[in-house]
Amino acid sequence: MTLRRLTLIAALLCSALGAHAQSVARRDIEIPMTVKGFFGESHIKLAATEYRPEGDGPFPVLVINHGTPRSPADFPKTQDRYARQAEMFAKHGFLVINPLRRGYGKSDGPWAENYFSCANPDYVQAGLETAKDISAALDYARTLPYADVQHMVLLGKSAGGFGVLALSSLNPEGVVGTINFAGGRGSRGPDDVCNEAKLVDAFGRYASTTKVPMLWVYSENDHFFGSALAKRLLEAYKAKGVDVRFEGVPPYGSDGHAFFEGRDNAAIWVPMVDQFLAKLGLPRHLQ
Structure with a gap:
């Protein structure tokens, strides 16, 4: 089926479902986070x-997690990039939280997701640091009277996708599903990932303790984490028996790593996410 036809179908479904879509209240928030260090604890805030x-809820929770620019100079410029996607989920019944992790945008720092060496990267610990920030967003949701904290879903793109995999390896209470768009770490240039074998090993380490069902989406022309590498990452999870549904999607622009951001691409990924949410017993029909 062509992208044009998929887009038309999505538009028709959107029209048909529009009467059921809810209005959305958007607000900027600050998420408290306690960070433990050598000299004790520090209390910081994450911008989100x-x-x-609309309504009193309780609403199932979706936490969306951003990627990491290749250049550290761009970290402070990071903003809420997924407002359109967040509103899509919220209009159909999800309470959505989109945090900025330590060292990004207006969140407190310092940045904590360093894997240090390209030759011998510590991907496992870097991902677990990312997981701490995402976990803080879950803790925030648990304080909200309108949040259904027994039905929470993690969604991440790129380094955010890697972070939700890391957190899912800890099987946090209330998390019933994880969606990974183009997850990974270590891309320092097009089709150039620091020590791919170590990244595959990190995926396997996370997989060994993961019990959460997952949906993964990778584009055929992703130049951060290409198709061959994505297959190896998937095999690391399959080898551990994790319930992963993998979707390889068509090329997008000059680099499919930006697939999730592409407006017309919702026609492709929405049916995949709908099917996954239905499996979890959660709201669907996101168009």
Whole structure:
């Protein structure tokens, strides 16, 4: 089926479902986080955006997690890049939280996700640091009277996708599913990943303790984490028996790593996510 036809179908479904879509209240929030260090604890705040459906709830929770620019100079420029996607989920019944992790945008720092050496990267610990920030967003949701904290879903793109895999390896209470768009770490240039074998090993380490069902989406022309590498990452999870549904999607622009951001691409990924959410017993029909 062509992208044009998929787009048309999505538009028709959107029209048909529009009467059922809810209005969304958007607000900027601050998520408290306690960071333990050599000299004790520090209390910081993560900048975030909350998207709340109309009504009293309780609403299932979706936490969306951003990627990491290749250049550290761009970290402070990071913003809420997924407002359109967040509103899509919120209009159909999810309470959506989109946090900025330590060292990004207006969140407190310092940045904590360093894997240090390209030759011998510590991907496992870097991902677990990312997981701490995402976990803080879950803790924030648990304080909200309108959040259904027994039905929470993690969604991440790129380094955010890697982070939700890391957190899922800890099987946090209430998390019932994880969606990974183009997850990974270590891309320092097009089709150039620091020590791919170590990245595959990190995926296997996470997989060994993961019990959460997952949906993964990778584009055929992703130049951060290409198709051959994505297959190796998937095999690391399959070898551990994790319930992963993998979707390889068509090329997008000059680099499919930006697939999730592409407006027309919702026609492709929405049916995949709908099917996954239905499996979890959660709201669907996101168009």
